[in-house]
Every structure is written in C-alpha cells, then in structure tokens.
Amino acid sequence: MPVLERDPSRDQEDPSGLPKLPVPDLRQTLDVYLKCMKHLVSEEQFKRTQSIVQTFGAPGGLGELLQKKLLERRDLKSNWVYDYWLEDMYLNNRLALPVNSSPVMVFPKQNFRAQSDALRFAAHLISGVLEYKCLLDGHALPVDYARGQLAGTPLCMNQYYRLFTSYRLPGPKTDTLVAQKSSVMPEPEHIIVACKNQFFVLDVVINFRRLNERDLYTQLLKIRKMAESEEEHLPPIGLLTSDGRTEWAEARSVLVKDSTNRDSLDMIERCLCLVCLDEPCGMEMSDTNRALMMLHGGGKYKNGANRWYDKPMQFVVGEDGCCGVVCEHSPFEGIVLVQCTEYLLKYMIGSPSKLVRAASVSELPAPRRLRWKCSTEIQACLTASASKLQRLVENLDMNVYKFGGYGKEFIKTQKMSPDAYVQVALQFAFYRCHGRPVPTYESASIRRFQHGRVDNIRSSTAEALAFVKAMTDKNSSLTEPEKMEKLWDAIKAQTNYTILAITGMAIDNHLLGLREIAKELNLEKPEIFTDETYIISNQFILSTSQVPTTVEMFCCYGPVVPNGYGACYNPQSDHIIFCVSSFRDSPETSSDMFVKALVECLGEMQDLCQKRNTQAKPCNSTERTEDASKAVKNGGKT
Numbered sequence: 001m002p003v004l005e006r007d008p009s010r011d012q013e014d015p016s017g018l019p020k021l022p023v024p025d026l027r028q029t030l031d032v033y034l035k036c037m038k039h040l041v042s043e044e045q046f047k048r049t050q051s052i053v054q055t056f057g058a059p060g061g062l063g064e065l066l067q068k069k070l071l072e073r074r075d076l077k078s079n080w081v082y083d084y085w086l087e088d089m090y091l092n093n094r095l096a097l098p099v100n101s102s103p104v105m106v107f108p109k110q111n112f113r114a115q116s117d118a119l120r121f122a123a124h125l126i127s128g129v130l131e132y133k134c135l136l137d138g139h140a141l142p143v144d145y146a147r148g149q150l151a152g153t154p155l156c157m158n159q160y161y162r163l164f165t166s167y168r169l170p171g172p173k174t175d176t177l178v179a180q181k182s183s184v185m186p187e188p189e190h191i192i193v194a195c196k197n198q199f200f201v202l203d204v205v206i207n208f209r210r211l212n213e214r215d216l217y218t219q220l221l222k223i224r225k226m227a228e229s230e231e232e233h234l235p236p237i238g239l240l241t242s243d244g245r246t247e248w249a250e251a252r253s254v255l256v257k258d259s260t261n262r263d264s265l266d267m268i269e270r271c272l273c274l275v276c277l278d279e280p281c282g283m284e285m286s287d288t289n290r291a292l293m294m295l296h297g298g299g300k301y302k303n304g305a306n307r308w309y310d311k312p313m314q315f316v317v318g319e320d321g322c323c324g325v326v327c328e329h330s331p332f333e334g335i336v337l338v339q340c341t342e343y344l345l346k347y348m349i350g351s352p353s354k355l356v357r358a359a360s361v362s363e364l365p366a367p368r369r370l371r372w373k374c375s376t377e378i379q380a381c382l383t384a385s386a387s388k389l390q391r392l393v394e395n396l397d398m399n400v401y402k403f404g405g406y407g408k409e410f411i412k413t414q415k416m417s418p419d420a421y422v423q424v425a426l427q428f429a430f431y432r433c434h435g436r437p438v439p440t441y442e443s444a445s446i447r448r449f450q451h452g453r454v455d456n457i458r459s460s461t462a463e464a465l466a467f468v469k470a471m472t473d474k475n476s477s478l479t480e481p482e483k484m485e486k487l488w489d490a491i492k493a494q495t496n497y498t499i500l501a502i503t504g505m506a507i508d509n510h511l512l513g514l515r516e517i518a519k520e521l522n523l524e525k526p527e528i529f530t531d532e533t534y535i536i537s538n539q540f541i542l543s544t545s546q547v548p549t550t551v552e553m554f555c556c557y558g559p560v561v562p563n564g565y566g567a568c569y570n571p572q573s574d575h576i577i578f579c580v581s582s583f584r585d586s587p588e589t590s591s592d593m594f595v596k597a598l599v600e601c602l603g604e605m606q607d608l609c610q611k612r613n614t615q616a617k618p619c620n621s622t623e624r625t626e627d628a629s630k631a632v633k634n635g636g637k638t
Contacts (some may be wrong), residue, residue: 012119017154021081021449022504023074026067028058029510035100035538036458036507039465041533042439049533058529066514066526070180072516075157079451084516086453090330091175093243096169097309099392099558099581103327103568104294105332105341106400108552109285110321119224122275122317123206123217126191127316128347130204130272132340133164133189144339146448148417149499162331163340164272164417168310170249179328180270192268193220193367194314195227197236202275215364223367224277235382236305242296242392243385251381255372256344264370271492274311276326277318278303278318285321287400291556292393292580294324299393300386313340324553334547334555335445335455336433337589345551396558397582400593405602414609418571419546423459424467425605426567429598430542431468434588441540441560444501446509454507455501459544463493471473471604480611487608533579542567554579563588576602 004151030046039047066297068619074080095101112118118440119517135141141160146153162179169176193200200223204211240251250364255261268274280304283289294316297304306315314326327337373443374382408418431437446452465484470478478486515529530533541564547555548570556579559566578598582589 008570018154018448018450018452020074021446021452022080022256023067023070023080023513024505024507026057026509028505029507031061033511034602035462037533037537039462040439040460045532050530052527052531053428056526062518062523062526063528065515066517066521069517069521070513073155073513079449081513082451082453084534085509086177086510087174087331088462088512088516091177092173095515096242096244096388096392097328098242098296098304098307098326098389100560101329101395101556102293102295102309103329103552103557104335105320105325105327105555106290106294107341107345108285108353110323111161112319112321115224115439116221118277118317118319119217119220119243120258120319121323122220122315123213124348124351125315125317125344126204126216126275127580128344128351128393129164129191130349131212132343132501133272136161136163140397144335144447146502147406148419149495150448150502153448155445156452158451159332159336159447159453161341162299163313163336165329166328167269168312168328168330168619169243169269170310170531171248172246175245175249176261176476188602190267190271191252192274192308192311192370193273194238194274194306195223195225196279196310197238198227198234199238199264199308200226200337201271201370201372203365204272211364218364220277224368227277227367230369235372235379236300236386237309237341237372237374237382238307238309239300239305239382239385239389240378241307241309242304242389243381244388247381247385251385251571252380254375254377254381258373260371260373264372267370267571268308268311271311272317273313274304274308275539276306276314278306278316278322278418280320281318281322287402287554287577288398290322290324291400291554292396293318293322294326294539295387295398295556295558296393296396299390302395303391304389305386309348327554333443333445333447334545337553338547338549341553342549342551345553360505369559395583395585397584397589397591398556398581399556399578400594401578401580401595401599403543403576403599404574405599406606407574407576409573410606411571417495420498421476422492422546422569422571422576423457423494423544423607425598425601426544427460427464427490428468428471428544429594430565431465432472432597432601433593434591437465438541439537440542440544442546443542444498444506447502449504449637452504455504456496457494457501458496458508459494460557461490461493461497462543464490466490466558471601480608484608484612487605496595540564542606544568546571548572556581559583559589562586567594 017390049393066383110121130232143157144155146155165180167178169178177303186229189205190201202219239409240248281293281298297307312328312331325341411418411421437460442457443454444457447454467490468484470476470486518526542562543560544567549569554570554577556568557566558581562583563586568579580591584590
C-alpha cells in the first residue's frame with residue numbers, strides 16, 4: 001500500500017549536476033541589510049540597529065561563529081536553507097490556508113450551457129492531468145531554463161515531482177510536508193471528486209487500464225447523481241481544512257479515532273489531486289468575482305466546504321463557468337503551477353474532447369462515497385470553522401484589474417526590465433496612497449541551485465523612494481530629465497537586487513539561516529533578531545509577485561499581514577493584469593484606492609519616458625483619468 005512519509009527529497013543529493021546554493025559573505029549581508037532598512041525606520045532606531053549589527057558582525061563575534069556553522073551545514077546538505085525556509089515560510093505558520101497562504105490560478109470563464117458541459121470539461125481536464133502525470137512518472141518533462149538575467153541556465157526540476165505526490169499534514173505546532181511513497185505493488189491511482197460538499201473516490205485505473213475520457217465522464221455523471229441523492233445528510237467536513245492549522249490538527253486528531261474517518265482521510269491524503277465540481281455561485285462572473293471564488297469558494301453558503309485545502313492541486317470546475325486551480329503552496333512555487341496549468345489548457349485546446357467514442361469498459365464500478373462519523377465535538381468544530389471562513393470571505397477586498405494603457409512591449413522600448421518597472425510603479429502607488437515606504441517582498445527564484453525555491457527581492461529601495469518623492473512632491477524643483485534620471489536609478493537598483501537574489505546572494509535566506517543555526521545551538525536569540533528593525537523588516541506590507549502566462553489566465557493571492565496588500569501581476573505585450581488584495585477591516589488599506597493610484601502612476605511614468613522619446617504615441621491623459629476612475633467605480637471588474 002502506498003504510504004505517506006515526510007518528503008525525503010530535500011535531504012538527498014541532487015543528481016542534476018546543479019551547483020549548491022552559496023552562503024553569502026557575512027559582511028556583505030549585514031551591509032545590504034542596513035542599506036535596505038535605513039529609510040524604513042526612524043533615524044534613532046537605525047542608529048541602534050547599526051550598533052547591534054556592528055557588534056554581531058565584529059571579528060571573533062557571534063556572527064562569525066554562526067557563519068562558520070552555516071558553512072559547515074552547506075557542506076552536509078544539498079541545500080542549506082531549504083528546511084529552515086520551508087518551516088518558516090509555511091509549516092510553522094498557523095493561519096488558515098485559504099486567502100492567507102494558498103494562491104490560485106483563475107482560468108478563462110467557460111460558457112457551459114448545461115450541467116453536462118461542466119462534467120465534460122472536468123473529464124477532459126482529468127484526462128490532461130493523467131497525461132501530465134505520465135510525463136512526470138517517465139521523467140519526460142523537458143528541463144526548464146532561466147530567462148532574463150541568467151538566460152539559458154538549467155533549473156532544478158524537483159518541485160514538479162511534488163505536484164501530485166505531496167500532502168500538507170496539519171500539526172498542533174507545525175505542519176509536515178509528506179510525500180507518497182509507493183510499495184512494490186502500488187494500488188490503482190485515484191483522484192478525489194468533491195461535489196455538494198461530499199467526497200468521492202474516482203479510480204482512474206481499473207483492471208490495469210487507465211480510464212479514457214468517456215469513462216471519466218460516465219463516472220462524473222454517477223458522482224453527480226450520488227451527491228444529489230444524499231445532499232442533506234452528510235457533514236461539510238471539508239470546512240475543517242479551511243480553519244487555522246492548529247484547530248484543524250486538533251479536529252483531525254478527533255476524527256482519526258474512528259476507523260471510518262481514518263479510511264476516508266487516508267483516501268484523500270493519498271489521492272493524485274482533487275476535482276471540485278462547484279455549484280453556481282450566483283454572482284456576475286467578472287475577473288474579480290472569479291478570483292474570489294477560487295480563493296475561498298464563497299464561504300459556507302456557496303462552495304467553501306467543497307474543498308480540501310491540504311492537497312496541493314485542487315481543480316475547480318464551476319457549473320457557472322468559474323474554473324481554476326487552488327494550490328497548497330508549500331511543495332512548489334508559482335512558476336511550476338503555471339507550467340502545469342498551461343500544459344493542461346493547451347492540451348484541452350489542442351486535443352478535442354473524445355466523448356463520442358464508446359466506453360471500453362462496459363460496466364464501471366460506481367465511485368465510492370467517503371463516509372464520516374461526526375461526534376458532537378466535530379460538529380462544534382465544523383460550526384466554528386464555518387464562521388471563521390465566512391469572516392474571511394467578508395473581509396477580503398479584491399480588485400482584479402486589466403491595465404490597458406500599455407504592456408511589457410512599451411517598457412522594453414525604453415530599454416527597461418518590465419519587472420523592475422512594475423515594481424517601481426508599485427512603490428510609487430503605495431507611496432501615493434500612504435505617504436511612506438514599507439518593507440516589500442518580491443519572490444525571486446533560486447532554482448538554478450539544487451532544491452532551490454525562492455529568496456526575497458527587497459523592492460523598497462532608497463532609489464525607488466527618491467524617485468517617488470520626486471514624482472509626488474508638488475514643491476519639487478527637479479526638471480523632467482532629473483526625474484527621469486531618478487527613475488533610471490530606481491530601475492537599476494531593482495535590477496541589481498534581482499541579480500543578487502537569483503544568484504543566491506540576497507539577505508533574507510542568509511539572515512534566516514543565521515537565526516535558525518543559533519536556535520539549533522541552543523543559544524539565546526541574537527539581539528540582531530530581537531531588534532525592532534528586524535521585526536519591521538519581516539512585516540511585508542506589500543507582498544508582490546510576477547506570474548506571467550502565455551495563455552489566458554491569471555494568478556492571485558491574499559495579503560500576508562493584516563494591514564497589507566497582496567499584489568500579483570501578469571505583464572502581457574499590450575496590457576498588464578493586476579490582482580490586488582487587502583483586508584476590509586484594516587482602516588489603512590483599500591484595494592480600489594491602490595488600483596486607482598497604480599493606474600495614475602503607470603500613466604505618469606509613461607509620460608516621463610515619452611518626453612525623451614517624442615516619436616512614441618502618448619496615452620491620452622483624459623482617457624487615463626477615466627481609466628483610473630473606472631478602476632474604483634467598477635471594483636476592478638473586467
């Protein structure tokens with residue numbers, strides 16, 4: 001029988017021949033840390049931090065001891081930061097997965113004329129998943145190569161092999177990322193289909209033969225009928241997985257006391273993925289509303305219980321055409337999710353649905369409904385989980401906005417990096433809204449190294465601040481060329497830090513490693529990590545990520561702090577899709593306000609660029625003002 005065990009891959013030497021992640025020079029990291037934080041804290045606080053950092057990095061001091069131990073760890077591990085990073089970023093986080101952690105990919109709206117169309121779409125999608133799984137099983141997936149600054153460098157492929165074999169097991173204090181390990185005679189593979197808050201086992205291999213698309217459609221029809229026959233009688237057990245991780249771990253420990261529940265949990269935890277057949281949500285299918293439905297399912301009154309958030313891949317097929325993927329983020333990064341979903345969408349476009357062919361298995365056994373035995377304690381947990389999810393649903397403020405003024409092609413004509421340009425625009429917009437700079441997170445892939453995941457690009461640079469001050473100060477005496485020079489300085493600073501991050505030389509992973517190695521040595525936490533500046537440095541009020549796609553879809557996620565923004569963007573040739581999220585209960589933030597400012601700032605940056613290139617056709621300023629107003633008036637609906 002396949003069993004679940006802690007994912008062992010990160011402890012093993014990578015056979016790919018990729019280099020190990022380097023440990024940056026201690027002095028360099030401390031200098032960059034001070035440079036990153038000088039303009040983000042008060043002068044008095046910065047002086048205290050300077051003194052603390054100087055003591056930590058002094059010759060023969062604590063910093064050098066920890067650095068030495070970190071170098072020893074690098075020699076022993078295939079990736080010295082992986083475990084530290086995974087636990088700090090995900091497994092130790094006690095917040096609920098929906099909105100707070102799990103990103104989603106939103107597919108183009110589907111025009112289903114009938115319920116059967118949605119089931120056909122789901123069958124076609126499952127067929128694509130099985131094709132992709134075959135590529136993974138045969139290690140036939142082409143190697144990814146870096147683009148941009150390190151174009152042509154091969155990248156680590158390990159994350160792909162966790163797409164359909166991983167599971168995030170809740171724990172009272174920390175979660176565990178586990179991987180399915182097959183025995184000599186593995187059981188037939190299965191997926192779990194969620195329908196009307198119930199869960200069904202859909203075997204995709206019967207009598208040693210993989211089900212074709214017609215068979216899959218037949219089985220999905222059976223599941224739909226079975227779900228309708230017992231709709232009111234089974235508990236919405238999936239709600240428990242939407243709760244805080246400690247609360248879910250406690251509820252799970254009660255569930256497993258019963259053998260029926262243990263069997264049901266086992267089938268879910270070992271499945272390839274989930275396919276969630278959603279009911280119509282009763283809302284206009286705008287980009288913003290579809291994003292909301294993917295992020296939280298609409299809560300207890302819609303499809304919030306029709307999920308199992310611990311599973312890395314949940315494919316959602318809504319009867320109203322709202323479709324996409326919900327991703328448990330701990331096993332892999334966004335680019336891996338993009339590559340997989342793009343394969344599936346292209347498969348479905350390029351491979352016509354094969355439902356006309358007769359089923360090759362005349363009598364398929366009915367899919368099995370998973371049963372649950374719920375004590376009064378579990379019923380109380382379900383009530384509490386439903387209430388908390390509903391509060392999360394009501395609190396999320398989302399604006400998905402398609403900026404049509406220009407896209408990455410215009411930015412390239414200015415000889416600028418589109419990503420760096422957008423990051424500076426985000427700094428500009430935040431400053432216009434809030435009048436201050438804040439610590440900013442932008443994920444940077446370090447997959448050019450063994451078992452590489454990400455480090456942080458600290459986009460809130462001193463150069464970006466100088467530019468946005470020049471653009472927002474009405475009393476500024478700077479000329480347009482001088483402002484343009486400051487924009488160039490900001491772009492260059494962002495680009496330079498990006499190179500630092502993707503080459504393994506950024507500061508966040510390094511500081512994390514020094515902090516955790518001190519904990520392993522049972523040392524008192526070094527003062528550099530209890531200092532107010534370090535605490536502020538890790539409160540990412542602006543959490544950003546570029547997730548580009550080559551097919552029509554977009555990625556989004558929630559803020560990572562209560563008074564922050566999540567800002568995911570997808571630059572295309574002639575437009576940019578922005579997905580901005582915040583929480584309604586924060587008096588400081590507003591997604592509509594941020595998007596309105598962003599539209600204005602992008603326009604002003606274009607004007608600035610075009611004044612040195614009068615041949616380029618300027619964007620009509622009246623149209624731009626109307627565009628910004630529409631971003632707020634329509635709530636970002638496109």
